[in-house]
Amino acid sequence: MKLAIWDLPPAEFLVSGFTSGAVSNPFDILRYRPEECARRLVQGEVDIALLPTTLALQAADSIDVVPSIGLVSWKYPYARLAWSGGLRDYPETIAYDRRVSQERFIARVVMQEHYGAEPAFVPYDGRTPRQLLETEEDAALLVGNDVPAMQLDAFSMDIGREWYELTNYPMVWGLFVMQRDRANDEVTEALVDAREAAEENRDVWVMAQETSERLGEFYREDLRSALDRLALASLTELRQYMFYYDLTDEVPDLPFVFLGQGDDDDDDGPGSPPPEAPPSSGNQPPTAGPDFPKGDLPDIGLGDDG
Numbered sequence: 509m510k511l512a513i514w515d516l517p518p519a520e521f522l523v524s525g526f527t528s529g530a531v532s533n534p535f536d537i538l539r540y541r542p543e544e545c546a547r548r549l550v551q552g553e554v555d556i557a558l559l560p561t562t563l564a565l566q567a568a569d570s571i572d573v574v575p576s577i578g579l580v581s582w583k584y585p586y587a588r589l590a591w592s593g594g595l596r597d598y599p600e601t602i603a604y605d606r607r608v609s610q611e612r613f614i615a616r617v618v619m620q621e622h623y624g625a626e627p628a629f630v631p632y633d634g635r636t637p638r639q640l641l642e643t644e645e646d647a648a649l650l651v652g653n654d655v656p657a658m659q660l661d662a663f664s665m666d667i668g669r670e671w672y673e674l675t676n677y678p679m680v681w682g683l684f685v686m687q688r689d690r691a692n693d694e695v696t697e698a699l700v701d702a703r704e705a706a707e708e709n710r711d712v713w714v715m716a717q718e719t720s721e722r723l724g725e726f727y728r729e730d731l732r733s734a735l736d737r738l739a740l741a742s743l744t745e746l747r748q749y750m751f752y753y754d755l756t757d758e759v760p761d762l763p764f765v766f767l768g769q770g771d772d773d774d775d776d777g778p779g780s781p782p783p784e785a786p787p788s789s790g791n792q793p794p795t796a797g798p799d800f801p802k803g804d805l806p807d808i809g810l811g812d813d814g
Contacts, residue, residue, distance in 0.1 A: 511535035525705030560610040578731040579682035584668025585656040591647030598625035599646030663730035677742035
């Protein structure tokens with residue numbers, strides 16, 4: 509089976525139980541940008557992919573989400589909003605890479621709900637974070653591997669921390685997703701085992717990164733891998749904001765698939781989802797790819813009917 513993850517260290521931590529040899533690895537692990545992971549899942553080129561949470565929720569009727577594991581954090585140094593004015597002079601325009609739709613959405617929510625500002629987000633193509641700082645816009649949304657090490661002359665904010673300060677919950681950046689009715693106990697158990705092994709060996713993994721003290725602290729203290737009650741509460745907040753901001757027509761379900769789902773178990777048995785995570789009923793046939801809507805999403809190669 510092919511598993512696509514983001515080409516970012518936080519995503520690498522999630523599968524470190526596999527890559528360290530701590531648990532058996534049934535996957536061929538591939539690494540891409542987040543939107544490329546989504547495209548390859550849509551096209552059937554991979555069996556399971558780490559998807560940005562907003563993208564997964566917009567396709568909730570046509571996917572299954574593996575429970576218990578996700579990319580969760582209290583801070584997120586890989587996504588920062590930078591401008592020269594500080595909190596006394598909010599930007600009117602923000603330059604961003606059009607591919608980073610989730611970070612753009614979180615920044616929009618934070619600026620409006622937390623600070624009462626409604627800047628216009630201006631998309632750019634093919635610009636590095638440093639080049640986004642050099643545009644004519646008032647601010648830049650900086651996302652990617654290079655961002656934690658960037659020395660910024662301007663004021664900047666960590667949008668992961670801003671989400672926490674707005675909601676009191678950690679941000680759930682990514683979920684492991686399969687096409688609807690493709691998930692099974694083998695996949696779920698393997699990823700859960702890998703998550704537990706990653707947590708047990710977190711300090712060893714962090715030391716192997718040979719990173720800065722600040723980033724090492726993020727890996728040790730702020731990066732989480734469990735979809736626990738705090739993460740589920742954060743997902744509830746995110747789902748509501750997605751509806752309020754017209755990313756979805758209704759508050760989307762959380763389409764988790766649980767161990768033994770589909771068996772003739774009692775409704776209250778251990779395979780049943782908790783109240784915070786109702787499964788989506790869905791209406792997509794098992795052979796259909798995820799039906800990602802257009803709107804506030806990056807172009808991942810879908811047709812006009814996508």
